[in-house]
Amino acid sequence: MKWSPVGESQRIVSLDILRGIAIFGILLVNMKSFSGPDSPIRALSYEYFNQPYDIWTNVLLEFFVQGNFITMFSFLFGFGMILMSERAEANNLSFLPVFLRRQFVLLLFGAAHVLFFWYGDILVTYAVVGMIMLLFYRLPKKALLVTGLVMIAAYSLFMSVLTYEYWTSGAALSYQESLNAQHENEIRKSIQIYSEGTYSEIMQERIREWTDLNQYFLFFLFGILPMFLFGAYAAKKGRFENKALWKLWGLTLVLGPGSKMFAVLFFPYKGEDWRYDTAMSWGYEFGGAMMSIFYICSIVLLYRSGKFKRLFNLFRITGRMAFTNYLTQSIVSTFIFYSYGLGLYGEYGPLTGVMIAVIIFGLQVLFSMWWLKNYKMGPLEWIWRTLTYGKRQKLKRTEESVS
Template sequence: MKWAPVEEKKRIESLDILRGIAIFGILLVNMKSFSGPDDPIRSLSYEFFDQPYDVWTNILLDFFVQGNFITMFSFLFGFGMILMAERAAENDKSFVPIWIRRQFVLLVFGILHVVFFWYGDILITYSIVGLLMLLFYKLQPKFLLNAGIVLLVLYGLFMTSLTYFYWASGTALSEQAASNAHHLSEIKRSIQIYSEGTFGEMTAERIREWKDLNSFLPFFIAGLLPMFLWGAYAAKKRTFSNRTLWKLWFSALILGAGSKLLPILWFGYKGEDWHYDTAMSWGYEFGGPMMSIFYICSIVLLYRHGKFKRLFNLFRFTGRMAFTNYLTQSIVASTLFYSYGFGLYGKYGPLVGVCFAFIIFGVQVLFSKWWLSNYYFGPFEWVWRSLTYGKFQRLKRVNEHTAF
């Protein structure tokens, strides 16, 4: 028996729905970096886009979206790894070589993504964490669960402590003026390059920004690993009763929403003392994964109940093409905002970015539905799978009718 990508009829619909929702949440967050220099803007001690509607858009994104969906995708990645390992065992095939090749192809996609489109790529990090998961995927479910809990708590406390002591030492306030000036210079440079510069200048800037963003890559990896472990745990355990899901739902809501609420309550302290930045650090590093679990439980419970079936079906299409949709979001957004397209970079705040995100994702829903009625995989999924398995996968549906 040949080992090949999972057959369409054997796909787990709830996973595709979760992927589709996650890719929309990721777009909502990423749009701020697509449309302007979000990293230096967020590092300022004050609000750059200070209109009330932009301030509240940022606050709502921080609470409902920021850090919640990149961790959800990490969970799904770990879940998918176990499914792939199980299929390899069923077909009496060696899993590790094919997984390594799969991660290497993902790494290449990530590098090309950074060089040609966007510095905020997550594929490179996922490829590294995916390889690291080879140390864990054979372990017992209970160990995966507990290891994820310990790692997440320790990581959250560590990152939050760093932020607190940075403020408590007085360094943050003493260097604030110089820091603001530096970030304003970065903002000005980025806007000039992306809205007016050549492709070569933009490429050099993307690589520089990627290096800055990933200067603490080991910490970033440590922050994502717990969700990979929990995804692997869920895949091995596989069956969760509604009662268990409701317990997880309630616990994740309290821990996630509670952590995420702190920076909102202390928003007025931004740039003044330790309250806001320390709370934001804890809310992102610990609250984000907890909100992700809350969302996952909510979606699965609603899916089992049969509510919002039509809405879920729309996300199912985009979820089956999550890789293609993730990359095409960068292609479309760079065309909208960079100089070789419409040159809108830096001209609009987060509220307009959210509006663009809804439009782009709406088009992706329609495109995904059409594409999957004619083809088995998304175009980038097809390339990834073909390179992973070492042979061209069948792509086009021939003489068949598929009811969606």
Template structure:
């Protein structure tokens, strides 16, 4: 039904899932959405501020963009494989996206408002319009969509800041009333009250006004991933190692300063925006090629391999993270919302992810796919598929 998987991509996918969990912990555990992800707004002690800044530099906007890159890459590889074997491959891809959309709707409305699957599914339909484009066209389009709006909006925010200095200070976005409401609802509200609040949070982010920003944050990385997936470069990692190292270093040189600058001074919103819009994707590219190259060394491949089990079950683990964390922090679970500072949520994320590594390995010793992935594949191909493991799943690069 499908060609063997590329182990390195699952390892990178697993790595991205840990980074996503680190970032999402802020919204799981306290009013991160209402405080606009700004260090020192809710938790004011020194350790918490440093922890939040480190997450802001090395994780925020770096990992959902990495996952977006992998989504575009995986989708294009799937299209390449399906086109050669399935006459109506576009119908199959559309079914795949519709199922992903259904997963996202259930996740966003019944588990946690910070869902990304709905955005991926909807933008995936737009990605289909580019399935015949060359890697060069995909790459140029991606860079234009990322850089031009990002730079223009940065200068617009700079102009606003010059005209009204206090308007450029992102701390003004803090909504104290919204924070108090979130604390009350998630700490002691009923499931019905939490559902209503969750719906409002989702609409706060996913609306017509924010749609262009969601588009330029995610879709360019879809295109960059698709460009790599459409080329044959992943089958020539050893031969192209020098080129990949060059791309990795350029991404680091661009991305790291853009991520550090906003947290160095007064966190002016224009620099925060530039750091997330351009710095985040650059760091995602750096992470991708750094891990890809490390995996070519047997020592590091052995160390990183356990991440691949998590990556093979990426949707299952992503949804499970939300279930576990909401049960820990919301009133229908342990009710710890607003009680644990950033350093503790980082440690908790490490514990949860370690458990996922162990359980994923245990599951995949018997089964080919995670449970959600199995359902997704059956509905995608519209036929019953075996879930028991009966053959090797990986191919070598």
């Protein structure tokens, strides 16, 4: 038997739904960076967008979205890795060469994404973390769970303590004025380049931003890898009964929203003392991971209850083309905001960004519905699988497969 993609009848519907929801959540977060210089804006000690509707949009995004969906997608990658390895074992296939080729192709896609479209790519990270997961994926399921919990708790505590000490030492306030000036200059420069610059200038700026974003990759790794481990644990455990899911739901309700709530409560103290930034650090790292699991439990329980079938079906369809939809979001969004397109970079605040994200995702739902009526998989999924398995995959549906 040779490697081939999973057939449509073998797909796990809940995983496709989760992928679709994760893709929408990632777009909501990424839109702030597509539409403007989000990194230096977030680093300011004051609110750059001072309209109440933009302030509250930011607060709600931080609580419900920021850090919650990149972790969900990480969970799904870890889950998928175990499914792939178990499938290989069951069919006496060689797992490692195909998996490494799969990750290498993903790395190439990520590099092209960074080079030609957007600096905030996550595919390079997933390609690297996936290869690191080869050190862990054979561990017993309980070892995967414990390792992930220890890693995310230690990393989140470390980052929060660093933030707390930075503020309580007096360094934050003493450097605040000069840092604000530096970030304001970065904002002006970024808006000028992305809204008016040539494609070459934008590419240079994109590479610089990607380098800045990933200079602390090892720290970032400890925030992503635990979710891969949790996904691997869930795949090895197999089916979760509703009773177990409800218990996990209750626990992560406390640990997820409970952790992120402090940043909302301490929001008025932003730029004044240690409370907001320390709460934000803990909420983003630990709270984001727990919120992701809380969402996963909620979605699976709702799906099993039979409610919101039509809504879940829309996410299922986009989730089947998650790879294509993720990269398409970057292509469309950068065209809207960059100078080689409509040049609207830096023109709009968070609320407008959310509305644009909803429109883009709605169009992706329609496109995915049309595409999957005619083809078996997304166009970029087809390229990825063809290169991974070393064999041209069937793409167009026949009349028999449609019926």
